[in-house]
Amino acid sequence: MIYYTFDTGNYYVIPGSPAEAWKGENAMNLYQDNQHMKMGYDEPAKVLIAIVGSQFMYRGLWLEHALILQALLPLFADFSSGNNSNSHPKIIVLSSDSTSNYSMAFERIALNLRYPSGVVKHVAADGDGGSVLSMTDLVIYGSFFEEPSFPEILMKAMCLGKPIIAPDLSNIRKYVDDRVNGYLFPRENIRVLTQIILQVISKGKLSPLAHNIASIGRGIVKNLTVQETVEGYTLLLENVLKLSSEVAPPKAVIEIPSKLKEEWQWNLFEDFLNSTLEDRSSKLLNKLEEQWNHSRRERFHSLVAMNDSFSYEIWEEEKKMHSINTKRRREELELKDRSDQPRGTWEDVYRNAKKADRARNDLHERDERELERTGQPLCIYEPYFGE
Numbered sequence: 001m002i003y004y005t006f007d008t009g010n011y012y013v014i015p016g017s018p019a020e021a022w023k024g025e026n027a028m029n030l031y032q033d034n035q036h037m038k039m040g041y042d043e044p045a046k047v048l049i050a051i052v053g054s055q056f057m058y059r060g061l062w063l064e065h066a067l068i069l070q071a072l073l074p075l076f077a078d079f080s081s082g083n084n085s086n087s088h089p090k091i092i093v094l095s096s097d098s099t100s101n102y103s104m105a106f107e108r109i110a111l112n113l114r115y116p117s118g119v120v121k122h123v124a125a126d127g128d129g130g131s132v133l134s135m136t137d138l139v140i141y142g143s144f145f146e147e148p149s150f151p152e153i154l155m156k157a158m159c160l161g162k163p164i165i166a167p168d169l170s171n172i173r174k175y176v177d178d179r180v181n182g183y184l185f186p187r188e189n190i191r192v193l194t195q196i197i198l199q200v201i202s203k204g205k206l207s208p209l210a211h212n213i214a215s216i217g218r219g220i221v222k223n224l225t226v227q228e229t230v231e232g233y234t235l236l237l238e239n240v241l242k243l244s245s246e247v248a249p250p251k252a253v254i255e256i257p258s259k260l261k262e263e264w265q266w267n268l269f270e271d272f273l274n275s276t277l278e279d280r281s282s283k284l285l286n287k288l289e290e291q292w293n294h295s296r297r298e299r300f301h302s303l304v305a306m307n308d309s310f311s312y313e314i315w316e317e318e319k320k321m322h323s324i325n326t327k328r329r330r331e332e333l334e335l336k337d338r339s340d341q342p343r344g345t346w347e348d349v350y351r352n353a354k355k356a357d358r359a360r361n362d363l364h365e366r367d368e369r370e371l372e373r374t375g376q377p378l379c380i381y382e383p384y385f386g387e
Contacts, residue, residue: 012240014232015149016225018264021159023130046204047089050136052129052153053143055096061143062102065093066109068142069120071193073113075201089201091115092136093122094129094153133157137206141166144187150175150225158182158221163206163214165196175224179209181217223263230261 051068053061075089093106103122110120123132133139139157144167151172157164158181166172167187176182183200185192200210230253237243237250 012236013148014229014236016229016232018266021155021222021224021264023156023159047138047201047206048136049089049091049138049140050133050157051091051093051140051142052133052157053095053141054145054147055125055152057096058145061095061145062105062109064144065095065106065142066113067190068140068193069093069109069113069115071190072140072197073115074194075197076116076119088116088119089204091120092132093120094125094132095122096125129153130156130160133160133162136162138162138200138210139164140193141172143167144169147171149228155221155224158214158217158224161214161218163200163210164217165193165200175220176217179213181213181220183213226264227261230256 049072051065053065069091072091095102106120106122125132133153133156136157139154139162141151141154141164143151146169149171151166154164154166154172163182164176165183165185166176168178168184169187173184176184178184183196185196200207234250234253234256238252243249
């Protein structure tokens with residue numbers, strides 16, 4: 001809806017979803033408080049009518065709501081101005097505009113149409129407007145703007161078991177059968193709406209036919225947009241996603257079993273739907289706690305593994321550095337022994353050699369050749385082994 005309003009075709013929107021039907025099934029449990037007191041009604045009115053419209057504000061919406069108010073005016077003909085206003089039907093105009101100017105405009109419109117004081121009240125939608133719809137007896141769709149899908153506010157009203165009255169727009173007529181699961185009136189002839197209102201509300205109460213229509217609508221709306229959703233996702237898979245060759249291609253729309261296109265597979269959510277809000281909250285919290293603990297354990301193990309790996313890398317690096325330093329010191333020692341000592345000039349070398357010879361002579365260290373050269377006798381002793 002929002003993409004359709006603010007864009008011109010760049011988005012592909014699948015309007016259907018089981019979320020609204022599921023929320024409608026549980027809405028009565030969510031709105032058990034006394035909404036009449038919250039809305040400022042000290043005593044519950046006999047009939048409370050809600051006028052709703054498009055979720056987007058556009059020029060002319062206030063005029064359409066004013067036409068609806070004009071069509072509802074004959075409903076108050078049976079009530080004299082002297083009667084207590086609490087006995088009158090009440091009208092709530094529900095819109096997304098929360099400004100005070102919009103409320104003042106509707107008060108002025110109701111005054112000009114000669115509505116009794118305090119009958120018409122403008123209320124800004126609180127999120128989805130479910131709390132207001134839950135206390136109403138009849139919902140009238142007062143927007144004549146053609147929308148691309150079934151209005152969400154009408155789906156919520158039908159889920160709450162409220163009879164609906166809407167103009168015969170194409171996307172409303174597609175899902176609502178007149179006087180079967182709702183009421184339709186031509187937007188060109190607003191007088192038909194007056195006739196429908198006088199049939200639906202009789203003697204200050206909803207007619208039995210209106211209650212029956214509301215019951216049928218609540219059963220139908222549960223699976224209202226299944227076919228459009230299935231076909232929309234199928235078209236998305238066929239034209240947008242490029243699947244690899246090992247992935248089985250999605251079935252064509254005509255090959256999908258009709259049962260899957262007629263109702264949501266609620267059996268997959270039975271445990272969730274049958275549980276109370278407290279049980280669902282407890283399960284959700286337990287699941288979140290389990291996931292959190294699991295993630296903590298994973299982080300702890302990964303940290304331990306990282307620390308072990310880090311310590312091993314440090315030890316390996318230390319061993320490598322120690323080996324390199326040992327090798328370097330050994331090479332330095334070897335190079336130091338092999339390095340050439342400074343010898344000086346040849347005179348210094350000759351002088352050093354003569355000095356070494358003299359020192360050896362002083363110690364009387366003479367070898368065999370020196371003794372032979374000087375002519376001194378040489379005695380050689382051999383061991384005697386007694387032979």
